[in-house]
Amino acid sequence: MSDAVKVVATNRSARHDFFIEDxxxxxxxxxxxxxxxxxxxxxxxxxxxxxxxxxxAWCENIHIPEYTQGTWTNHAVRRKRKLLLHHHEIDELAIRTREKGHTIIPLxxxxxxxRAKLEIGLAQGKKLYDKRQTLREKQANREAERAMARRGRE
Incomplete structure (x- = not known):
């Protein structure tokens, strides 16, 4: 068995829509x-x-499609699934989600x-102006990297 991480799915919009705190x-x-x-x-x-x-801890609304070679033993596509965390982690998440604006999202x-693992993040929602600011910063960084790459080629 290798120690390599095989990523199955990522939540690409999570870091755009939320500030990930933990x-x-x-x-x-x-x-x-x-x-x-x-x-x-x-x-x-x-x-x-x-x-x-x-x-x-429970996760819901995660879509895992039916196994194509499965028979009558196939699973429900969007069923509620239990997460395995330490008690102190669950307690910390429970306390921090009671604060206004905090939620837990899959990353x-x-x-x-x-073993199947789910990386979850304690997040706080971004406002529209925060999303715009993030996009501006990302675009500025991209332009700076392009300029540095162009200068390195000269």
Missing amino acids: VFEAGIVLTGTEVKSLRQGRASIGEGYIYIDGGQ RLYFLKG
Whole structure:
């Protein structure tokens, strides 16, 4: 077994729509057909969200399509899935999500040492002017890198 990380899905809009304050790595409880479908590289976490209920972390609205060779044992596509975190991490997330404007969002779904992991982020929503500022900064950095690359070629 290799230690390489095989990324299955990323939430590309997360860093555009939210300020990510803290990042956690959580295991995710899956059925056999879900794992097989993920190993084929098929999943979507863009609409997913995480919440704390009864001292446990749950993720919902993560789309893992049905396994094509699966039979009657196939899984529900958007079912509620349990996340595996330490108690102190769950307590910290529960306390911090009670603050106004904080939420927990999925950032990446990947395999590490053969185990499915979900990278989650404690996030605070951006306002429209924050998104514009981020785009301006990204564009300015891109232009500066292009200018430096052009100057290096001369």
